[in-house]
Amino acid sequence: MMRCKSILLLLAGGVLLSAAGCFPIDLHVNAQGEMLIPRQEGFFLFQARTGKLTALEHAQDGLPVFGRFSPAGTEAVLVRKVRKDFVDQFRFDLVSLKDGKSRSLFTMRDAGNVHFSPDGSQLAVIRYADAFANGLPEVHLADVKTGKVRLALAKAGNVVRWFADSKRLLVFRIQEKDKNSRYHGEIAILDAASGDVTPLAAAVTSREGCMELSPDNKTVLFGANQAGEAGALVDDEKNFDPVLFELDVAAKSIRPHGGKVSFICYSPNGKKILLLRKVEANLFDLALDRLEIVIADAELKNLRSIAADAHRPIITIGAEGLSFPGWIDDATVFYFIERRVFGIDGRALHLVVIGADGQNKRYVQPGIDLGVMKAAPQP
Numbered sequence: 001m002m003r004c005k006s007i008l009l010l011l012a013g014g015v016l017l018s019a020a021g022c023f024p025i026d027l028h029v030n031a032q033g034e035m036l037i038p039r040q041e042g043f044f045l046f047q048a049r050t051g052k053l054t055a056l057e058h059a060q061d062g063l064p065v066f067g068r069f070s071p072a073g074t075e076a077v078l079v080r081k082v083r084k085d086f087v088d089q090f091r092f093d094l095v096s097l098k099d100g101k102s103r104s105l106f107t108m109r110d111a112g113n114v115h116f117s118p119d120g121s122q123l124a125v126i127r128y129a130d131a132f133a134n135g136l137p138e139v140h141l142a143d144v145k146t147g148k149v150r151l152a153l154a155k156a157g158n159v160v161r162w163f164a165d166s167k168r169l170l171v172f173r174i175q176e177k178d179k180n181s182r183y184h185g186e187i188a189i190l191d192a193a194s195g196d197v198t199p200l201a202a203a204v205t206s207r208e209g210c211m212e213l214s215p216d217n218k219t220v221l222f223g224a225n226q227a228g229e230a231g232a233l234v235d236d237e238k239n240f241d242p243v244l245f246e247l248d249v250a251a252k253s254i255r256p257h258g259g260k261v262s263f264i265c266y267s268p269n270g271k272k273i274l275l276l277r278k279v280e281a282n283l284f285d286l287a288l289d290r291l292e293i294v295i296a297d298a299e300l301k302n303l304r305s306i307a308a309d310a311h312r313p314i315i316t317i318g319a320e321g322l323s324f325p326g327w328i329d330d331a332t333v334f335y336f337i338e339r340r341v342f343g344i345d346g347r348a349l350h351l352v353v354i355g356a357d358g359q360n361k362r363y364v365q366p367g368i369d370l371g372v373m374k375a376a377p378q379p
Contacts, residue, residue, distance in 0.1 A: 022112035023066045025323035038064035041376035053371030105147040117166040160211040199230040213268035220247040223261040306358035311336040
């Protein structure tokens with residue numbers, strides 16, 4: 001089962017050039033532990049266990065931006081930034097991992113993420129509507145067979161998860177954006193066919209938001225400034241930063257756990273949880289550019305910090321600039337650090353692999369860069 005969805009961006013050596021648009025650095029890993037990596041040279045598969053890197057597609061027309069494996073693992077959606085009608089857009093192509101054949105599905109402006117339904121028949125796409133006019137994200141659904149795209153939910157948060165039945169999605173429906181750019185709304189279930197929305201809980205959260213559905217679809221973990229039962233009026237005065245809450249999907253009941261959180265991800269077998277949170281600052285180290293990675297069991301007990309140097313962007317636009325950690329397998333985690341590679345201002349993101357127990361930390365970026373130099377034509 002593939003979890004923690006993807007990290008596809010420009011992992012170029014030297015200075016990192018962030019992908020144009022709204023896509024985060026969100027690495028997807030398949031069941032074999034291969035990472036799908038887009039760079040200016042093309043799309044690549046990187047096996048973190050062995051260090052092997054394979055070229056999937058060399059750069060063609062458009063800039064490689066993002067990618068995601070299909071649930072069956074036989075195909076992948078590759079996203080490129082292209083120029084169409086004098087406007088920058090994102091083209092979504094479906095590529096066979098067996099023979100390399102591809103077909104274009106659709107093109108969209110201001111896209112920000114994409115997720116296959118578990119049966120592989122649909123794509124849920126986050127789009128930042130009228131991004132420069134202070135618009136709110138939308139959820140669009142695309143038919144993989146026909147490429148037809150339709151709006152499923154306007155005014156949505158930028159996190160969406162499919163339920164196992166491929167008929168429902170977990171969403172955050174925005175009701176209001178306040179003066180602090182926080183979203184007031186509700187965590188809800190969206191029926192993919194009818195568009196009906198079933199509220200599960202009320203919440204106030206940041207623009208980035210974080211929300212994760214357990215592998216058994218019974219529990220939602222989410223970060224919010226405040227939360228309450230569905231229909232309740234909640235404010236955000238209690239917590240300046242989002243803290244962790246647990247939601248029972250069937251009972252629609254909420255349990256606060258406390259502790260700041262900015263990202264949540266279950267391990268493939270659902271027995272461990274990865275939490276990303278702010279490093280506690282002190283007078284001599286404000287830690288504005290770093291985040292802490294914490295591993296907990298499925299009951300959110302036995303928390304253990306395994307790293308305190310994960311990259312944290314100072315400024316983000318939509319989801320662009322965000323970098324998410326994730327799981328390679330049930331015992332191994334990946335994340336990003338920022339390195340000064342040319343003086344003070346020349347910075348780059350480097351990929352790091354570490355055991356869920358905090359052991360065997362490895363810096364794998366040099367191997368990726370060397371592999372790309374050997375596998376792809378250089379400019």
